[in-house]
Structures are given as structure tokens and as C-alpha cells.
Amino acid sequence: MKEPPLSWLRGAVALHITGDRTEGFINAVTEAGIVIWNVKATGKGVSLRLLLDDFYALRPLLKQTGCRMHITGRIGMPFVAARLWKRKFFAAGLLLFGIVLVMLSSLVWTVRVEGNDRLASEDVLDAARKEGVYPYQWIWRMDSPDKLSKHLAARLPGVSWVGIERNGTFVKIQIVEAKLPEAKPLNSPRHLISRTDAVITDIYAEQGRPVVQRNARVKKGEVLISGIIGDEANMQAVVAKGEVKGLVWHEYNIEVPLEKKHTAYTGERKDRTYLVLGSWAVQLWGYGKSSFTASRTLTELDPLTWRGTRLPFGWMTEKEMEVNETRETVTPEAAKKEGLGRAAADIAARYGSDSVIKSQKILHEKKENGKVYMKVLFEVEERITEELPIVYNRGE
Numbered sequence: 001m002k003e004p005p006l007s008w009l010r011g012a013v014a015l016h017i018t019g020d021r022t023e024g025f026i027n028a029v030t031e032a033g034i035v036i037w038n039v040k041a042t043g044k045g046v047s048l049r050l051l052l053d054d055f056y057a058l059r060p061l062l063k064q065t066g067c068r069m070h071i072t073g074r075i076g077m078p079f080v081a082a083r084l085w086k087r088k089f090f091a092a093g094l095l096l097f098g099i100v101l102v103m104l105s106s107l108v109w110t111v112r113v114e115g116n117d118r119l120a121s122e123d124v125l126d127a128a129r130k131e132g133v134y135p136y137q138w139i140w141r142m143d144s145p146d147k148l149s150k151h152l153a154a155r156l157p158g159v160s161w162v163g164i165e166r167n168g169t170f171v172k173i174q175i176v177e178a179k180l181p182e183a184k185p186l187n188s189p190r191h192l193i194s195r196t197d198a199v200i201t202d203i204y205a206e207q208g209r210p211v212v213q214r215n216a217r218v219k220k221g222e223v224l225i226s227g228i229i230g231d232e233a234n235m236q237a238v239v240a241k242g243e244v245k246g247l248v249w250h251e252y253n254i255e256v257p258l259e260k261k262h263t264a265y266t267g268e269r270k271d272r273t274y275l276v277l278g279s280w281a282v283q284l285w286g287y288g289k290s291s292f293t294a295s296r297t298l299t300e301l302d303p304l305t306w307r308g309t310r311l312p313f314g315w316m317t318e319k320e321m322e323v324n325e326t327r328e329t330v331t332p333e334a335a336k337k338e339g340l341g342r343a344a345a346d347i348a349a350r351y352g353s354d355s356v357i358k359s360q361k362i363l364h365e366k367k368e369n370g371k372v373y374m375k376v377l378f379e380v381e382e383r384i385t386e387e388l389p390i391v392y393n394r395g396e
Contacts, residue, residue, distance in 0.1 A: 003037045004051065011052035011076035014038075018045035019067030028061045052078060108137045108171055109309040115175040119158060124173060127155040133164070133171060136312070142166075169309055189237035189390040192225040194218045198246030198384045208240030218246070218384075227390050237390050246384045247358065250347065254339035254374040258367075259329050266322045268292070274316040276301065281316055292322040335372040336365075347380055355382040 004010075017025055022045055029036055034054045040047045045067075050058075062069060084091040111133060113121040128134065131151050132142055142148070145164040152162040152173070163174035192208065200216045208225040212218055227240040272286030298321065303314035330338075340360065347355055357380050364375040 003049075004035050007051060008076045011074075011078035012049050013052055013055050013071060014047070014049050014073030014075065015058075016042070016045055016047050016070045016072050017067050018070070019065065021065040022046045022067060025061060025065040025067045028065060029058070032057065032061065034058075047072065049073075049075075052076065105169060106139050107169060108133070108135055108139060108142070108166075109169040109306075109311070111135060111171045111173065113173045113175060116177065118177055119156060119175060124152075124156060124175060127152055128173060130155070133173075139166070139169075187239050189227045190240055191223045191227045191388040191390060192240045192242060192244065192385045193388045194220055194222050194224055194244075194246070194384050195386040196220050196248055196384060198248045200224075200244065200246045201381055202245040203242070204244075205240075205242040207238055208242065210242070212244075223388075224385060242385070243383065244385045245381055248351075248380050248382055248384065250378045250380060251363075252343045252346075252374075252376050252378065254343055254372075254376060256335040256339040256342075256372045258332065258335055258370050258372065259327055262326045262328060263294075263323045264326070266324050268322040270320045272318040272320070274318070275313075276303070276316045277313045286318070290320055290322075292320065294323050294325055295320050296323055297321075332367055332372050336374065339372065339374060340376065343376060343378065347378065351380065351382040355380050 019025065026036075026039065026046065026048075029050075034050060034057060036048045036050045038047070038049045058069065084094075111125060111128060113124045116124060125134070128148075131148055133148060143151075145166065148164045149162045152164070153159055156162065156175075158178050158180070159175060160178040161176040163176075165172045165174065197219050198217075200212055200214050200218060203210055203212065203214060203224065205225045208227050209229050210224070211226050212222075212224050218224065224244045225240045225242045227238050228235060229238055230236050270286065270290040270292075273284045274281040275284055298319045300317045300319070301314065302316070304311045344357060347357065357378055359379040361377045361379075362374055363377055364373075366373050
């Protein structure tokens, strides 16, 4: 006979029948309407299988034929459930593991943005969060990819298309930015004026009319190269272009300590290991305080990953490293030289690397409270131009 359907769920028993009338037993079982399968003759009897529900109906047939039975196997869900019931904690843990696994697979773990160039990824992720797409969000709470694409495209300026693709717990946002026309430089008429008081050292007018000469003293806002060319009868406004350099005076208050502190690692360290669960950290190893006089602590986080997805738990290591502090005393001359060097570097950073210090004059100098104080006046040759648009009064 064929194995009945759903036999594993209903439960089955494997038996070994022995006796002188095993053929009569098989015939009696068949006449009683009991389904058996896998019937095989052995040296001392017959092996077969039948459903668990029909097992207790065999007793009168065994007495009738004078046969004996021996259970050789228990197959199916009822026997698995009985074994699990004997191990309640194991079964509960297995069930809990299955529930946690289903819950973890129902969350969004990673949201990645691709294809954006001008648009910042943080802006895209912020817009996606407002639409319900963010890490640790339930997948079933998200809208369909088509709706999300339309809503994100409406929220993000300068985007021609947005695609949403979900692969398991990973969501990819594909951005196609709109092509913008090439920005052309504005060529509105303008003057070049002085941004500060200065003495002109060099002037070169590429376009426009120079109105000052070398060695002339100019004030802040004074026109250096005019954007108005021609005479009164034939006047034309152009974009003034050129380069003007001048001597400018900068006053610096410099403060340099006479004692410097240096730190260096000695190579000794103490490690502490933590188990991280979300925003909680439980220390596992490395208890006790260190004997270091001075130290610095570096923290390294190593989260667990699954299929490229960063999980909210992992390991954290704190490395407390011993440092050795040394102090160095410098002479007032060396401190003075260092302060002047810092001021020169600041001038180059503020006014251009092509700025040249022509002279420097220490106006005041004193040594007090372990520091050198100086007030220094620098004479610097630098670029002094800035743009001023030409505005017409249309009411005239």
C-alpha cells in the first residue's frame, strides 16, 4: 500500500511482527481497513509501518493470530512534540530564537544612497526618514517602492528621478540628478576699489581705466581701476580687470610661553573589553584601575555584520595608553622668533601666499608670567583690490 498523505504530521509507528501466522496477521489488518505500508519480510517476521491512530487497533488482531509486535521506530510530529515537551526550556529557547530571527529579518538595517553628486547624502537620508525609510524601521510599515520614489522626488530639489530598491533588510536609494546648464560668470560692469588703506606699489590694468599711480596713498573704498572708459560724449561701462598691489600695515599682539609641554606614548597600555547591545555596554574583561600617572584612552567599536548589514550589537575595546609628559624651557629669543614666524604664517594665510613682508617693527615687548608678549607692526605688500558693481540711476 502507498503511504497515506500527511503521515508525518499525523504520526506513524514502525513495527516488527513475529509469529507463526504473520501472513494471517497481514490479511486480518487489511480486512480491518487499517492502512499499512513499507511491508517487508525479514528472517523472523515482517516489518511494516502504520498510522499512530491505528496502533491500538492491532491488539485484538495480534491475539487472534498469535503474533507479537516490537516497536522499532516512532516517526512524525506527535513524537517530536513529546520530546520537546520533555525539554521545555530548549523548546522555549528554540521558539524565541525563531521569533527573534523573524523580527530581525523584518527590519530595515541599512539605507544607502547612490548616484548623487551635487546633492548631499545626508539631505537624501533626511527626506527618506520623513517618508518612513530609515534603519530599524519595520519593512511592513513602508510604502510601496513606486510611492516612495514619487514622494522622494517631490521632496528633493534638482532631482529628475528617484528609484527605491529593497533587497532583504537592505534599501538602496538611486538618485538621478537633473542636468543644470553650465553657469557662466557674471560680467556686469564694475570698478576695482581698494579694500584697505595702502600705498600703491604696482598696478596693472587688463581692462578699464587706471585712476591711481604707483607710490600714491589710497584709502579704503577708493577706485583703483575704473570700469568707465571714454569721454563724456562716448562713455562705456566695462568689467574692470587687473591687479593692484600696495603696502599695508598690520598690527599683531603676539603671546608665546617660555615653557612647552610635550607628550609621548611609553608603549604600556591597559585594555578593557565590552559587549555592546544597542546603546548599552557591558564590561567583560579588564577590570581594575591602571597605575598610569598620565594616560590617554582610545575607543574602538567592532559591530557584528550579517550579509554586509551592520547589526546593533558587537564588541567595544578601550585602550588606555600611558603617556610621558616632558617640559622644555625656551629662551626669550627663541620664543620671540617663534611668535614672529606664527604671525608671518597668519599673514600668508589671510592675505595670500604671494604677500611679502617688507619690514617689521616691534612696538612693545615684555616678559611676564612665563610668557613673552610683543606688539609688532608689519609692513606687507599684498593684493588690495575688490569688486564694486556700477549701478545706474534709472530715474534720471
